[in-house]
Amino acid sequence: MTFGAAPGGLGRGHTSGPYIDCQDLFKIYKRSDLEVVALRGVDLEVQAGEVVAIIGASGSGKSTLLNILAGLDRPSAGQVHVGSRDLLNISDRELVSYRRLEVGVVWQATSRNLVPYLTVRDNVELPMTMAGTKTANRRSQAMELLSALGLADKPNRLPHQLSGGEQDAG
Template identity: 75%
Template sequence: MDCRDLFKIYKRADLEVVALRGLDLSVEAGELIAIIGASGSGKSTLLNILAGLDRPSAGQVLVGSRDLLDVSERDLVMYRRSEVGFVWQATARNLVPYLSVADNIALPMALSGEPAKARRAWSDELLESLGMADKKDRFPYQLSGGEQQRAAIAVGLANKPPLLLADEPTGELDTENADNIFEMIRGLNRSYGLTVVTVTHYAGVSQFVDRVVHIRDGRIGSETFSRPDYQRDGGIVEEEFVVVDPAGRLQLPPELAERFRRGGLAKIGSDGGRITIDPPGTNPRQTKSRSQQ
């Protein structure tokens, strides 16, 4: 999946709201990533575009060989049906209340023309993978919040899409259930080679994903990678990197950007192989010597 110079502009009366501002993002097949950011930063807008639920105003969105900016409505329907699964924060949007869990999973397959025997087999496999085999005959109202979310994930995977998108899948769950949901998503990712992109505010998500993408003001600002800390048994080391897009643009972290807001200018240079960014009037050598005292 590859997004290049992506823009999304919403028009509200006489106002134009820019939700995405030249966003660039690449996701490898089989990768599991989380997207985090403040409310209004563009997270859900990006997810809706990737799901084929909304169209970008400009840019390029390649999912496999398909450019979502340049497809017909019919092709977009087929894409949503077979190429992507979507899990909503509110499980009522994934689950039909008067159908059992098994029938909820079977419904998308039936609409796609899947034979009954194949529907039952895949439904049983999904429920087993999600620890829900004993709940298949229950209705959504008979399930706990965590169980409803697991059932919603199974519905999202009913047509065996290679890409799963999840919008705040743990937003209504406590920490224990949130950990369980992300552990199961990671298990599905590893078992089936599933590509997963999830939007979340959950602080503990980094331990379950390959990388965390930070979105700010409609652009990717930085990415955080986790790796085992071999000096601490079971420990995790997290490293955050600022993203430099193909045009050479980057976003400074908010606490650093504050130093440049007044004048809006910065000096960029190189010092012993290191790149320096300083406010106007600052001597990089003096700054360096002070930091070493």
């Protein structure tokens, strides 16, 4: 997962303190009459530019924490700030903007990372299209990225025409 994916995204509007700040974070899932506590009192501080590994046993809440930080799920209680955004109290509209402009997620299941009916180049261009980047700029940036990934000769292929490793790169 990356934060600050858009140009100027990292730290935009953020002045001091940790870039990621979770205090007493809880996530409770309710299923019928059952409540499952996925996160209980999590405290986490990550400075801008710092690299952190989230490790733990299966079912310990790693994915839940990352989903909350990515704006894919909401916490039940506590405080969670990424940059200047309060993810507990953020509006739905602001949350969409946050996910679109500031967060990048690469799923472990490769099939979730690429749109199967778009070409490799179109998949790379998709976030730029959504951000309003001009076509000429998108094309050149996409080809630069594909070249850096060793896929410059495959821009018109569909994801299923790539090897697993090539799909991970794309």
